[in-house]
Amino acid sequence: MRHPHFDIVIVGSGIAGLSTFLYLSESEAFKAREISICLIAKSTVETTNTAWAQGGIAAVHAMGDDFEKHIGDTMVAGAYLNDIEIVRKVVEAGPALLNDLIRWGTCFDKNATNDYDLAKEGGHSEARIWHAEDQTGHAIQSALMQYLSDSTNAKVQENTLLVDVIKDTNGLFHLHLFDELNNIFFETTTSKLVLATGGTGMLYSKTTNQQIATGDGILIAEKLGATIENLSYVQFHPTGLFHDGNISFLVSEALRGAGAVLRNQQGEAFMRQYDKRLDLAPRDIVSRAIITEMGKNGEAFVLLDATHLSTELIDQHFPAIKAHCKTLLNIDITNEMIPVVPIQHYSCGGVKVDAFGETSVSGLYAIGEVASTGLHGANRLASNSLLEAIAFAKFATEKLLDFPADQQAVPVTFKLKCHGIDRNQIQQLLSQHTGIIKNTKGLKAALSALQNLKSNAIDVAFNPHDHTSGVLLEVGIMLIEDALKQQKNRGVFYNEDLVNDFVL
């Protein structure tokens, strides 16, 4: 058993965790070795959703664009349920945040005149998406990771699962951790705890997310007493690659930004029936249109047509999408259409935080996809999530460095329980009843089935897979309870038994 203490523990090694670390490491206190930081990741540091982000990161840069337009697009996508003050704060910080990413070594694509080559995506009225081919997340992840190894007053703990947290009466957080390589538990205390644990994609059978996305931070924050909100605002990406295997690959929105068109299997470009912004309408609208179209024609997928785009453009901007379509389906996207279906993608809700990333529990922060900051409202605008993560990492820095006076640890006892729960059953229930179009009967049936799974679960010896299946079960229940509380259909949330706040 190890019992070290750190001033700050960051859980997560995606853009949220790494940029929080980088901003803190630039502080005078860190440079003077006055503070200690530990960064924990349940898998390897590079295994994150961040590394899989394709399209890019949104920020105003080019002529013709301005903050008001980016703010307006974010509000429209979010069905005006966004917090306007937060939207303004994040959007106005955008250019400086992009400079930080560049300063830390991220190389974004440039055009022939040596200016940044910005793309346009769904819901954006201007081209403002900074990208590195169709592997922007990988470029950001690799750049930020380089700094971790250089710091001697920071500890990086990979393959280490945060299992539980207790806050003692003196305000210190006690972390119960499982070292997966050595198969041992250990404990650590910290004054400030940053949850940068990402999303909840593993709740669904088909998701764009990595296996690590099991909603751990949400359950930990909830147990500590933090407010959780809008978990049922789940964004589905309109264009997941349709294939029978287990890998769920995303076909970036940027391909539609470059001119690719959605067609039903009769070849009809159907988006004109649904929204005047056509294929670049916000994701909730495009996803519902696809589901409606598939239902009308009894089809299992629709087609994304990029065959009219030049091979040169595809090779330059979408090499990974082209390669994946070839490997997984033996399709050459320059002359064959791509079969696509909407697929779980992003959690718009999460742990409620203030304008500095702090939750309702003092000293507990949530940054990145795990958080609900008010930026997204009822639907995230494409490429605003990477921006949100780095923005709140920066906003949190000053508050994180403000430490309480001498805190003595009070001993605590962790009660470890692990149950054998069939993860597939959870995923099937959530996929069937909490998808793009829900109904109240289905939600209630899924809730009752999950509660049965919980009451019939048998105790098993601790192992990370069963532990995280238990987390998924609890977070799944919270998500459905949240869905049943919703009064209106807004943004990504659609229950066919409720009143619409929008017109499809």
Ligand SMILES: Cc1cc2nc3c(=O)[nH]c(=O)nc-3n(C[C@H](O)[C@H](O)[C@H](O)COP(=O)(O)OP(=O)(O)OC[C@H]3O[C@@H](n4cnc5c(N)ncnc54)[C@H](O)[C@@H]3O)c2cc1C
């Ligand atoms: C395929 C794909 C494409 C995307 N494209 C874009 C895009 O183009 N633009 C955009 O803005 N957004 C995009 N997104 C969304 C965006 O990538 C994510 O929202 C963002 O990267 C989340 O970053 P994060 O740091 O919050 O979490 P992540 O990057 O997912 O990192 C989570 C970290 O938490 C750790 N962790 C979790 N639980 C525990 C635990 N219990 N103990 C220890 N460690 C734990 C994990 O190990 C991991 O290190 C995309 C997402 C996907 C999946």
